[in-house]
Amino acid sequence: MKATARAHTNIALVKYWGKKDLKLMLPQTDSLSLTLDRFYTTTKVEFDPTLKSDQIQIDGQIAKPKVAKRVSDFLTLVRERYQVSDFAHVTSINNVPMAAGLASSASAFAALAAAATWASGHHPTRQDLSRLARMGSGSATRSIFGGLVQWHAGVDDATSFAEPIEESVDFGLEMIAILIDTREKKVSSRGGMQHVVETSPYYPAWREVVKADMAKIKMAIAKHDVNEIGHIAQTNALRMHALNLAADPGFTYFNSQTLAAMATIDNLHECGVNCYYTMDAGPNVKVIYDQADRETIFNTLAAQFGADHLAVAKPGPGVEEL
Numbered sequence: 146m147k148a149t150a151r152a153h154t155n156i157a158l159v160k161y162w163g164k165k166d167l168k169l170m171l172p173q174t175d176s177l178s179l180t181l182d183r184f185y186t187t188t189k190v191e192f193d194p195t196l197k198s199d200q201i202q203i204d205g206q207i208a209k210p211k212v213a214k215r216v217s218d219f220l221t222l223v224r225e226r227y228q229v230s231d232f233a234h235v236t237s238i239n240n241v242p243m244a245a246g247l248a249s250s251a252s253a254f255a256a257l258a259a260a261a262t263w264a265s266g267h268h269p270t271r272q273d274l275s276r277l278a279r280m281g282s283g284s285a286t287r288s289i290f291g292g293l294v295q296w297h298a299g300v301d302d303a304t305s306f307a308e309p310i311e312e313s314v315d316f317g318l319e320m321i322a323i324l325i326d327t328r329e330k331k332v333s334s335r336g337g338m339q340h341v342v343e344t345s346p347y348y349p350a351w352r353e354v355v356k357a358d359m360a361k362i363k364m365a366i367a368k369h370d371v372n373e374i375g376h377i378a379q380t381n382a383l384r385m386h387a388l389n390l391a392a393d394p395g396f397t398y399f400n401s402q403t404l405a406a407m408a409t410i411d412n413l414h415e416c417g418v419n420c421y422y423t424m425d426a427g428p429n430v431k432v433i434y435d436q437a438d439r440e441t442i443f444n445t446l447a448a449q450f451g452a453d454h455l456a457v458a459k460p461g462p463g464v465e466e467l
């Protein structure tokens with residue numbers, strides 16, 4: 146009754162920002178991401194008939210009550226789905242700066258969904274694992290798969306799952322994460338996105354933007370056109386963040402360093418280096434480029450932010466059993 150799973154984070158190129166069903170965790174729109182090799186979570190789950198409650202340890206520490214409840218609620222879902230009556234020991238190690246907009250919940254819930262399911266003795270399809278991971282965190286839906294992944298919004302539990310568009314991405318697409326601030330963010334993704342759905346007058350336009358961007362980025366992926374992929378991702382990210390500014394009250398995840406990084410990338414781009422940026426629910430900036438330009442981009446960013454604040458990430462694999 147035990148299993149260990151490793152899942153990698155993903156960065157959305159066409160973002161998910163808002164739910165249409167909070168209970169079933171159905172998103173308002175489709176989204177598309179790149180799973181990264183560099184950041185991942187390894188989670189062991191062991192069901193134990195002698196336990197009186199779930200025992201959850203994250204990065205060597207007993208989980209704080211709020212986190213422990215979220216994990217325990219998720220385990221209860223797995224227990225109901227697969228008729229398990231025991232509580233579990235959960236031990237999780239993150240190779241991701243937690244809650245800093247580097248999608249730690251994506252790798253965390255993808256790894257937990259897989260480890261808990263496998264520990265229960267079941268080996269469902271990856272599509273089923275993706276649907277289950279969705280109940281923990283939306284972005285975790287996509288982290289079940291490697292490479293470029295689409296999450297179909299769907300209309301109910303059965304139809305809202307991720308699917309790989311291209312699992313082995315070997316046409317040069319790469320990212321550099323600029324780690325500007327890895328402290329926990331002030332506005333959670335969950336709270337931020339629902340505030341936007343409820344109060345941002347641009348929300349109807351966002352749904353149309355995503356529809357168009359999904360079609361465009363899939364064509365760009367089919368052509369292996371890194372520039373076009375980067376351009377679509379950057380525009381999409383800016384439009385997502387515009388929703389936040391236009392909410393009531395408005396808010397932003399950007400800080401001055403975020404804006405400085407964006408300006409540097411824009412400058413490089415104007416100088417003929419093809420690079421683009423995307424930001425999530427935090428101040429960190431992820432740079433999208435073709436690996437042929439890595440050195441130029443890395444050296445420019447290292448001069449500004451320090452090489453120890455940069456992490457080069459390549460496309461990574463889907464969830465695996467260890």
Ligand code: 2P0
Binds near residue numbers: 159160285334335426
């Ligand atoms: C994404 N983000 O598509 C978007 C873009 C952040 C910005 O998914 O409430 O942690 O658990 O579903 O998945 C982050 O939100 O939120 C996220 P929940 P999640 O990657």
